[in-house]
Amino acid sequence: MAIKITGSGCYIPTETVTNLDFARHQFLNEDGTPFPYSNEVVAEKFLEITGIQERRYASNDLLTSDIATIAAQRAIADAGIDPETLDYIIFAHNFGNVKKGAIQTDILPSLATRVKYDLKIKNPKCVAYDILFGCPGWVEGVIQAYAFIKAGMAKKCLVIGAETLSRVVDIHDRDSMIYSDGAGATIIEETKESGGILAHETATFAHDEAYYLYFGNSFNKDHDPDVRYIKMYGRKIYEFALSNVPKAMAACLEKSGLDISQVKKVLIHQANEKMDEAIIHRFFKLYKQSPPEGVMPMSIHKLGNSSVATVPTLFDLLVKGQIENQELHPGDIVIFASVGAGMNINAIIYQL
Missing domain, CATH: 3.40.47.10 (Thiolase/Chalcone synthase)
Known part of the structure; x- marks a missing residue:
């Protein structure tokens, strides 16, 4: 089951x-x-x-x-x-x-x-x-x-x-x-x-990081100060993600009992291509390896960062064969991973 x-x-x-x-x-x-x-x-x-x-x-x-x-x-x-x-x-x-x-x-x-x-x-x-x-x-x-x-x-x-x-x-x-x-x-x-969800990991970092993403005023000082917009400290988020997301993914993989060589795809939150590439390289570096070519399918180039929608949209496009030069097969091991406001990080080890 x-x-x-x-x-x-x-x-x-x-x-x-x-x-x-x-x-x-x-x-x-x-x-x-x-x-x-x-x-x-x-x-x-x-x-x-x-x-x-x-x-x-x-x-x-x-x-x-x-x-x-x-x-x-x-x-x-x-x-x-x-x-x-x-x-x-x-x-x-x-x-x-x-x-x-x-x-x-x-x-x-x-x-x-x-x-x-x-x-x-x-x-x-x-x-x-x-x-x-x-x-x-x-x-x-x-x-x-x-x-x-x-x-x-x-x-x-x-x-x-x-x-x-x-x-x-x-x-x-x-x-x-x-x-x-x-x-x-x-x-x-x-x-x-067989397969399915094999392991999961979640963490909330709020001691220093809680307000890395927040609701704030427009940069235009003529705008109504009571109207708020999504704001972020991009550099802090980048450094936070690069430091913590690979560790969470590794902890999740360890829980699953699988080896890094068995991971076929990493479906990570599509926030920033350079940040995602850095996270993937840091993750594989923990195992003294380089990421295999094509291990990280991307949708951000044409779809941008749609927050909670990025990972399920990426998965749907991938399983439907709608991402160029990317495919999944029964039995493949996939990692879902995300980072965002809170600051929250999570990961799932999943077998198709």
Whole structure:
């Protein structure tokens, strides 16, 4: 018996925003002074560091819960299950439903409840709830689903990661270029197959690191000070991730009892290409090895950083054969890993 992902689905928004689309933005320093470089130079350096060429934004008529429902419907269809048999709907996000141009988030009712409503599930024993866990939210949701099933509290769970970060960014902050929108969903259930979730690891670093990502004022001092936007200390996050994520992945691998040579793919949160490459090299260096070619599939170049949606979207695209020169096979060992606001880190060792 194994607890496995039996179906996956994602929603990739239709609005494509390239780096050149930021040319008309007025980027400012934190103190409100003009940025010293032209937008062309900013875009060039941004691409060099992050690897992001373009990103996707949700159309104005869609909310986070809407795109999550679409991804969920696709995962349910892929698994071939009756949604009425779901025991849990676990929805990872960070900002709830934010309408385009609005200054308030809406999480009443919870987004998981809205997805259950949209799926027309009547069963009251299908429990729906949200989790706020930064970018590692979907991975943590899968760990929770695994725990419920292993404890005999559930048989089938729907785990969703969805976000519309484009609606909480400060257009005067160059970091706004990183963020995007998207949704990914998976069905987690017990099967008679082998493999599945073999080990997991989670940690929260909050003593010094709690506010590396936070809600803060616009860099434009003329903006309403009561309206807040997603902000981050990029250098601190980079150093934190590089130091701690490889260790968490290694601890998880040790729990599984597997050898590094058995790892076929590492599906890591798509936050920054250079950071992810550095993490992977540091991870393999712990075993005195270099990363095998193609071990880290990437979606960030065209999809940007959609927070909780990046890993499930990457997984769905990979298993559906939609990432060039990348594929998965039954029995392959995969590591899911993520880092984000909190500061939270987690990892899963998974066998297809």
